[in-house]
Amino acid sequence: MPKLTLGKPPRRRPGRIVMILALLMVAFVLWGALRRGPAPSMVIESERPAVGAATKIVARFSEPSRGLGTVRLEVVQGEKSVVLGEQRFPRAGSFNPTRGRFTPQAELSATVGRASEEWLREGELVVRATADRIAGPLRSKAQVVVERRMQVRLRPPRLELESRQHYVREGGAGVVVFRVGEGVDRSGVRAGTVESLSYPRPGGSTGERFALFAIPWELSDPAQVRLFAEDDAGNRVELPFVDVFKKVPPRADTLELTETFLEKVVPAIASATPGFDARGRLLDQYLRINGELRRSVLAQIAALARDSEPHVLWKGAFLQMPNTQRRSGFAENRTYFYQGRAVDHQTHLGLDLASTERAPVPAANSGKVVFAGWLSIYGNAVLLDHGYGLLSLYGHMAALDVKPGEMVGKGQRLGTSGSTGLAGGDHVHLEIFVQGKSVDPLEWLDEHWIRDNIATKVNLPG
Ligand SMILES: [Zn+2]
Structure with a gap:
């Protein structure tokens, strides 16, 4: 480009056209840059893959060159939407960047779930993070929006016992076979505070699992031995399954x-x-x-x-x-x-x-x-x-x-x-x-x- 404007062309007419074209290009590039402005980047993180009684959600916003303006976190389900958090920050100006005074990074967090949002229904939920761009006569005000679709699960997960005759003793072991429903990501046996996690049953059908479990030697209350299943929204169900619990006299x-x-x-x-x-x-x-x-x-x-x-x-x-x-x-x-x-x-x-x-x-x-x-x-x-x-x-x-x-x-x-x-x-x-x-x-x-x-x-x- 500088070559074209500074160099001495042999003929005047084509040179003028080239110069006009070059100026137009510069103007177009400048207009594009100004119009777009710096776009904030955003990410939504969730403590669990799905929403249940209470799921913690964090939205992280970042715009290091001019700083963030207004940022917002909301949840939307069907017609209803609720703003969980909003913040407004002063930015660095276009011709007088006041570095250090603007906010390059921010975080909005909230706990979403039936415990606080009684209107939530089972099904899909949209978590939306929004940040505005720098607006001006030439610039687009179009906000930057990031969405995350999550399942809302409110019922305890399905858990069905399949094996029979569970005879266990203090300090002993055993096996239990069971079936879990959709969305279950942790299941097994809880004996007091000790958890024995399950595996898919070899050759079993979808949802069929088994746990090889331990009964701690220090556990003497059979009511503390339970089959459990927990889904990706944190809903949990427990079932008793032990038929005979044998105590072992202390030695x-x-x-x-x-x-x-x-x-x-x-x-x-x-x-x-x-x-x-x-x-x-x-x-x-x-x-x-x-x-x-x-x-x-x-x-x-x-x-x-x-x-x-x-x-x-x-x-x-x-x-x-x-x-x-x-x-x-x-x-x-x-x-x-x-x-x-x-x-x-x-x-x-x-x-x-x-x-x-x-x-x-x-x-x-x-x-x-x-x-x-x-x-x-x-x-x-x-x-x-x-x-x-x-x-x-x-x-x-x-x-x-x-x-x-x-x-x-x-x-x-x-x-x-x-x-x-x-x-x-x-x-x-x-x-x-x-x-x-x-x-x-x-x-x-x-x-x-x-x-x-x-x-x-x-x-x-x-
Ligand atoms: Zn020993």
Whole structure:
């Protein structure tokens, strides 16, 4: 363009035409830029995909060059619309940009739902965010509008029990098969505060699901065990489904903490735990290991359980390590004594199996190795994923023969027994987890229990 206006054309007439055309083009570009003005950008975010009793919605507005003017958030359903929020901001002027005084970003948030908008009906709802443009003699005032269509769901979701005869016990496990309606995005079993989430039933029809669930050992009220379903609008329904709930009498045990035992276990665990507070007496350090470390490793296992494969990787009863005696059992309440004084209480959540020293440890069932290495209070340990949230743990081992990611068959050697971690003598601590919660391993060692309570209910190979 500058070439055309500055250069000296050989003939006058065509030059004039070119110049006029160029000026027209400049004017057109300027007019376009001024008319359009900077367009604010907007995004609508919602806490849930659908609207129910109360769903939080946020609209974010942004216009960094000249600032925002008026912004608005509203909901529209049919003929009715309600403004949820509106704000007006001063802007930078066209020829005197007062940077710092205008508002480049803003946010309007509101809770939408039947709780506040009684007029809402089931069906579609439009959430609309509006921001105006800078208007002027040449500029379009057309507002910028962003809409988000959402479903309004006001009824509790459909939930139908399909399986029968649910016999459960404190600290036990089970399976329940059920069907859910449209829009359900979370379902399973709630036992107290512990949730066992469901999976689609293998080979099942639309909406058919099953949950492999845990009954926490500390839960004694059967009314707290419920099937639940929650839809994408937050509507929730719960159903009782347990036919028989067996209480398990508490079992107590005592453990003497000797100086020899503390000297064996405390420094080994402390040095293998990054960030461990190794101050104070051996007993104080032991209490931190038995308390804080025990809780944190259980949380670590629960996190691994969330990535469990949605497939059955196991078949039939779990194997008890051959030629072993069962020592401590599941959910034993241990009182720890030091110099004749009770210093700690913890619950033992596995089955202790003792054989000869350095005995081969077989996989109790087929599965995938998800952890093999040092695991805090469990010492050298292997964790197997059997699918659908079912995991088995082998603790206190001397040597490990497997690596994470490996698939192992039932009976395959995982390593050798030992007394690493919080262990006095050579033994294997077998612990079974269902959805990250420890359950009684004895049920899983019993082929009749598996067949009647798990395999036949969900048509798993058993
Ligand atoms: Zn144990």
